[in-house]
Amino acid sequence: MTATLIGTSATPELPKDLRIGVIYGGDSPERPGSVASAEAAAKSLSRQADILGNLSVELIDLRGLDLTALRSRIDVALLACHGLGGEDGKIQGTLDTLGIPYTGSGVQASAIGMDKDRVKQILLAQTIDTPRWVTPHPSHSMETTASTAHLTLGWPVFVKPAAGGGSLAAGIANDEEELAGLLRTGSQYERFIIEEYLEGTPATVGVLEIGGQLTPLPVHTAFTDRQFYDYEAKHNPGERREVCPADLPGMVTTMLQQTALRVHRAVGAHGVSRVDFLLHPSGRRPVLEINTVPGLSERGNLATAAGAAGLSYDDLIRHVLMTAFTKASYVP
Ligand SMILES: Nc1ncnc2c1ncn2[C@@H]1O[C@H](COP(=O)(O)OP(=O)(O)OP(=O)(O)O)[C@@H](O)[C@H]1O
């Protein structure tokens, strides 16, 4: 399959002499991914300083950050912070209050996107397929949780934190004991969701605003011999094989891209996101989740998909930066 060329290298109009803060880190378990996103994005912006109008770039760690000082320090924030505190609306709300424009989604979409249970409720309301699931109540005994999961979904089930990412603390449980083990290991997470286990190929579709037009990028698929697309498969290139554009019939590609756009809009996301799917052999293609601050590293899925669409990494970062200036003046 050949790459679709969406590419435009046209430089968007940006204010001159911008001081850009690339915000990353914090204390979320996804900190390492965030550092990779931020360093790559900052280098890309610095490389483009001339064409972008003499900008300056500062890497800003959320950990221990004096938020009130940000206002005099930067003109715009490029958000490269994943997980709780960075992707869940908190930093977005702070920046709104300080009057600093920032890339990507506003408070509400960020908060919704960080909560897999909420996102799945929205998907159901929009008749978008998603694995059946139960949300255990933190006060319920393990016995109650296991019998609810088993009676509703059967074994095996797939367990993941409601507000997690990077496949951290996620896994397959074949019985009550394994379910208890997974919930115990992930005890730093407050809430989990338990889904029906579906074997299938993980696929993801990046959504990017290009010249004011929300555009789905080519479908990215990943294959692994591991039990599922876990942390190890995501971080060790030898444990996965990526195919982008995915080798899928045109109609399936279009369906996944259209669904990604629908999900992006349904949660009210802005500018950039990545919607994850599972391609089940039965033909089901359920949506797993939306990432409102997708990884921005140079070899990450979003950059790979952008590359398959004819966009260089620098093009991608420029389009992401632009999303800070195309948000409505009030976004909840
Ligand atoms: N219901 C399920 N059945 C089987 N495997 C699943 C299921 N849900 C998730 N997985 C596996 O776990 C992987 C990660 O799932 P998901 O995208 O929901 O989690 P995440 O931790 O938020 O990921 P990300 O790295 O995108 O933040 C999937 O690609 C898939 O391999």
Ligand SMILES: [Mg+2]
């Ligand atoms: Mg995912």
